[in-house]
Amino acid sequence: MNRADFRPAGRVLGGLALLAALGACASGTEIRAVNAPGAYEPVAVVAAVEPEDGPQVNQWGGIIPDAKPVTPVDDGALGEIGG
Numbered sequence: 020m021n022r023a024d025f026r027p028a029g030r031v032l033g034g035l036a037l038l039a040a041l042g043a044c045a046s047g048t049e050i051r052a053v054n055a056p057g058a059y060e061p062v063a064v065v066a067a068v069e070p071e072d073g074p075q076v077n078q079w080g081g082i083i084p085d086a087k088p089v090t091p092v093d094d095g096a097l098g099e100i101g102g
Contacts, residue, residue: 075083 077083
């Protein structure tokens with residue numbers, strides 16, 4: 020007998036060993052998926068924005084005027100602000 024005669028038997032035994040190993044893994048403890056605590060809480064909450072009294076302030080601390088410039092703005096310069 021040569022090696023070619025033993026190959027099919029070796030493949031069958033290898034396949035049975037693989038099936039037995041996978042069957043042993045599958046028959047272990049049961050895996051259960053559960054929701055994490057807080058799974059039903061909202062992800063985001065809409066904030067109630069209330070306008071502030073007084074002038075608005077930008078992120079650099081400057082006051083934002085309510086009026087638009089009266090004169091047209093030329094060459095990127097700031098126009099006069101009328102109230």
